[in-house]
Amino acid sequence: MKIDVLSLFPNMFAPMQESIIGKAIDRGSLSFSVTDFRDYTTNKHNNVDDYPFGGGAGMLLMAQPMFDAIEAIKENDDKKSAGHVVLLDPAGKKFDHTDAERLASYDHLTFVCGHYEGYDERIKTLVDEELSLGDYVLTGGELGAMVMIDATVRFLPDVLGNRESATGDSFQDGLLEYPQYTRPADFRGMKVPEVLTSGNHQKIAEWRLKESLKKTYLRRPDLLEGRQFTKEERDLLDDIKTELDEG
Template sequence: MRFEALSVFPEFFDSYLDMSIMGRARKRSVFEFVAHDLRSWTHDRHNTVDDSPFGGGQGMLMKPAPLFEAIEDISSRGEARPHVVFFSPCGRPYCQAVAEELSHKNRILLVCGRYEGMDERAYELADDIVSMGDYVLTGGELAALCVIDSVVRLLPGALGDEMSAKDESFSDGLLEYAQYTRPAVFRGRAVPEVLLSGNHAAVDAWRRRNAIERTARWRPDLLEVAELTDEERAFAERSMREERQ
């Protein structure tokens, strides 16, 4: 898979993408990454990418011309046109399901806004518009890194254990179960005995129930769409009632 980012700060990405899981996956060619400098598609001596908004208001807006030229130029390169992703509060909420959807794309171009946002006409170029949450970031670079990280984890060869990505929070609509490591007792707090039993069926059953309990406690909204048996849904409802008491 090939990721590309269009940004006024193209140097922003490499330090993160060269470390840890991302760095190892990149070295193994699980994914490629290229950052494009938006200023390369400007034509004035100051390489201006922003201007004041019509009608007045605070801050500056990214101009449409550099964005159109850059995205059209980048899209014309290579055999396959990229899937162009913009970030905006108006976009669909980003979640694990969207990450899984994007993991099947061959080439993704992440367009990183700055300042007060972009001229509205630039959004015509988007194949996808996503929102990372109900908050405001200084720029789209952090959002782009979140997308890259969450998608790369789903690619074959990215993680040492191929089951890791399938066993994490949100992969089945629930939060992940609680996990423990040595020592078995720490400051009087013991690891659940079933996890020390060696009984894999019992461990799996405990983890499933624990995942439902944790979801009922921290994210009950997820239970509305989680795939649960009738027995599990009844258990989830009891857990929510107990949590409210």
């Protein structure tokens, strides 16, 4: 995958060279580049923002630097494309697990990070979709872009050491992940559930499903709304509710 980012603060993306993403870049599984779109201004003061027509508070990012920066990315691409362009915008769709998996299907992604009060609306003709981390406003799109990139890259082949790491994560099947343990089996009197050391894979799978359902029911019941439950899931959830009522 190739990822481009348009930002006024390229140094903020230094963490992208670390950890799993850094290793993916070193192996050649991922190409990552940040473009400072201030380099594409044409005014003598290198301004990238200006006052909004009609008045109002704050400054807006101008269209010209962004258009020229996107054109430069296209010129440097073998397919003369900026790929799938994502605009970081508080008004965009709230980014989630399914978006990360979907974005991982593209060969080329370009993330556009804004600052100031907002964008000249014409910039949005360059993008394929607008995404947001949540219902709040950050000082810029850089942190949001890094979160989305990190969540997306995990789905690329050979990025994680174990392919099951991504498929077993929370939200992958619409449920939160079950509790997990490692050695020692008894730490300061806190013991690993016996079922996990039993060697009975069927019982382990049932325990994990039940614990996932329980955690989701208690912490994120909204994830269960509209879910098409299997008979096993429905029976386990009924057991969970009965146990909680009795407890």
